Amino acid sequence: MNLLLFERHELIDHHLLRVRGETARHLIEIVHVAQGDTLRVGEIGGRIGSAIVEAIDGETVAVHVGVLNEESQQPWVDLVLALPRPQILKRVLQTAATMGVRRLMLIRSERVERSYFSSPLLAQGKIAYYLRLGLEQGMSTIFPKVTVHHRFRPFVEQELDLYINREQGLRLISHPTADVALSVLELQHKLNSQTQVVLAVGPEGGWREHEIEAFMKKDFIPFNCGPRILRVDSAVCSLLGQLDLLRSMH
Amino acid sequence: MNLLLFERHELIDHHLLRVRGETARHLIEIVHVAQGDTLRVGEIGGRIGSAIVEAIDGETVAVHVGVLNEESQQPWVDLVLALPRPQILKRVLQTAATMGVRRLMLIRSERVERSYFSSPLLAQGKIAYYLRLGLEQGMSTIFPKVTVHHRFRPFVEQELDLYINREQGLRLISHPTADVALSVLELQHKLNSQTQVVLAVGPEGGWREHEIEAFMKKDFIPFNCGPRILRVDSAVCSLLGQLDLLRSMH
Numbered sequence: 439m440n441l442l443l444f445e446r447h448e449l450i451d452h453h454l455l456r457v458r459g460e461t462a463r464h465l466i467e468i469v470h471v472a473q474g475d476t477l478r479v480g481e482i483g484g485r486i487g488s489a490i491v492e493a494i495d496g497e498t499v500a501v502h503v504g505v506l507n508e509e510s511q512q513p514w515v516d517l518v519l520a521l522p523r524p525q526i527l528k529r530v531l532q533t534a535a536t537m538g539v540r541r542l543m544l545i546r547s548e549r550v551e552r553s554y555f556s557s558p559l560l561a562q563g564k565i566a567y568y569l570r571l572g573l574e575q576g577m578s579t580i581f582p583k584v585t586v587h588h589r590f591r592p593f594v595e596q597e598l599d600l601y602i603n604r605e606q607g608l609r610l611i612s613h614p615t616a617d618v619a620l621s622v623l624e625l626q627h628k629l630n631s632q633t634q635v636v637l638a639v640g641p642e643g644g645w646r647e648h649e650i651e652a653f654m655k656k657d658f659i660p661f662n663c664g665p666r667i668l669r670v671d672s673a674v675c676s677l678l679g680q681l682d683l684l685r686s687m688h
Numbered sequence: 689m690n691l692l693l694f695e696r697h698e699l700i701d702h703h704l705l706r707v708r709g710e711t712a713r714h715l716i717e718i719v720h721v722a723q724g725d726t727l728r729v730g731e732i733g734g735r736i737g738s739a740i741v742e743a744i745d746g747e748t749v750a751v752h753v754g755v756l757n758e759e760s761q762q763p764w765v766d767l768v769l770a771l772p773r774p775q776i777l778k779r780v781l782q783t784a785a786t787m788g789v790r791r792l793m794l795i796r797s798e799r800v801e802r803s804y805f806s807s808p809l810l811a812q813g814k815i816a817y818y819l820r821l822g823l824e825q826g827m828s829t830i831f832p833k834v835t836v837h838h839r840f841r842p843f844v845e846q847e848l849d850l851y852i853n854r855e856q857g858l859r860l861i862s863h864p865t866a867d868v869a870l871s872v873l874e875l876q877h878k879l880n881s882q883t884q885v886v887l888a889v890g891p892e893g894g895w896r897e898h899e900i901e902a903f904m905k906k907d908f909i910p911f912n913c914g915p916r917i918l919r920v921d922s923a924v925c926s927l928l929g930q931l932d933l934l935r936s937m938h
Contacts, residue, residue, distance in 0.1 A: 440917050511915055511916055532919075533922055536916060536917075536918060536919070536922065537916060537918070537922070537926070538916065575917060575918070575919055576916040576917060576918065577915070577916060577917055578916070619936060620933060621933055621936045621937045624937075664932065664936070665761055665827070666761055666786060666787060666788060666826040666827060666828070667690050667786075667825060667826060667827055668786060668787070668825070668826070669782075669786070669825055672783055672786065672787070672925050675922050675925040675926050675929070676787070676925050676926060676928070676929030677929065678926070679925070679926030679927065679929045679930050680929050680930055680933045682914065682926075683870060683871055683930045683933065683934075684933075686869060686871045686914070687871045687874075
């Protein structure tokens with residue numbers, strides 16, 4: 439944990455935060471906090487600052503929160519993801535929050551098993567738990583907005599444009615048999631730090647051709663990720679890293 | 689699994705392979721193979737080709753291996769990694785094998801807990817198990833060479849140059865407080881697909897300053913990964929993705 443997150447209503451007298459439960463245990467047993475230590479803290483959805491550990495009492499850590507005067511990292515990319523199996527989804531949720539996903543849309547695709555949509559992991563509380571771990575790692579206070587979409591066509595043909603302005607930014611979809619690589623696309627479209635990117639990543643086994651075509655009708659450009667096939671969680675991590683790098687080059 | 693790996697001595701009459709145990713279960717229960725299906729197969733350390741499923745008998749899958757006439761992906765990067773905790777190491781081993789690590793050197797650093805070096809995961813068989821999962825995912829037949837180094841200074845000052853020719857390629861070390869980003873380094877050094885890269889990634893909490901200095905004396909160039917702090921397994925995945933992208937741009 440690199441950033442201790444809290445909600446505004448948890449603050450007592452504007453400065454005192456009593457950390458309990460799993461987070462307190464993590465601070466005591468893993469971070470080994472001691473009285474007087476300084477921690478980085480952030481208000482969920484708000485700013486970041488420093489806090490001082492005032493007391494450690496059994497299973498509670500009391501910290502004094504100072505002025506929060508730093509802006510959080512802003513999320514910069516929207517991710518459309520064929521819903522992966524739960525074990526992989528846990529990692530993707532963390533990675534997405536850590537690496538700056540603004541909106542995560544988990545969707546149906548032919549190669550997604552229907553049973554994944556009834557996973558207990560999709561309960562809102564569970565999703566928030568893994569996102570929070572990711573934010574605490576990547577030092578951001580802004581939760582990605584996560585939505586689940588049970589039907590492919592209504593999502594791609596209608597809902598997507600409601601969520602994300604079609605005029606804005608660059609829409610990309612990874613597809614092993616696409617002709618161009620990300621490095622070529624970059625040359626053509628000149629990503630920069632202001633570019634809004636929407637990235638679509640398929641299921642294990644890839645998108646079906648008719649799914650790719652539906653995305654292309656909505657201005658998504660297919661690109662290939664090279665000859666090595668990555669597991670979905672690695673693909674998301676590697677692609678977000680690559681896009682972030684390309685944005686920083688101009 | 690995208691590639692079924694086997695050892696030459698497992699082939700009966702040059703063509704028959706009997707797959708048993710966990711791999712057979714995976715083929716039956718996850719891949720749902722049926723008689724007549726075609727699989728991609730590769731001889732460990734050798735070439736890749738196709739095979740046909742001849743029979744599924746209880747817990748054994750018999751496949752007929754055709755001519756192996758395709759070269760495997762070649763590994764292209766050496767990774768020096770402060771030994772992470774076992775759960776993270778499992779993922780790094782898979783990612784490293786999938787994404788093309790040639791040599792993985794797991795080393796001591798001040799912020800590495802000593803107990804990690806006595807993890808059962810470091811037994812040769814366990815390491816090979818996770819590497820193999822990674823190769824089967826990434827479709828390569830070439831195992832990364834993994835070595836474990838219990839002492840920091842002897843490794844950096846002497847052993848490293850014995851493993852990897854110092855004259856060759858580009859040596860990079862990730863360091864949150866470094867002045868330059870990878871995108872800037874790239875402009876200065878013009879990575880290309882022939883460049884041999886050695887990448888050093890620190891422990892949670894980062895390298896100590898004197899460790900960075902020891903690496904710099906061996907021509908490692910520090911670079912920062914931006915303001916978001918990634919967990920070690922994500923950092924490895926993202927950085928390998930970024931370096932691979934940069935190599936493909938020239």
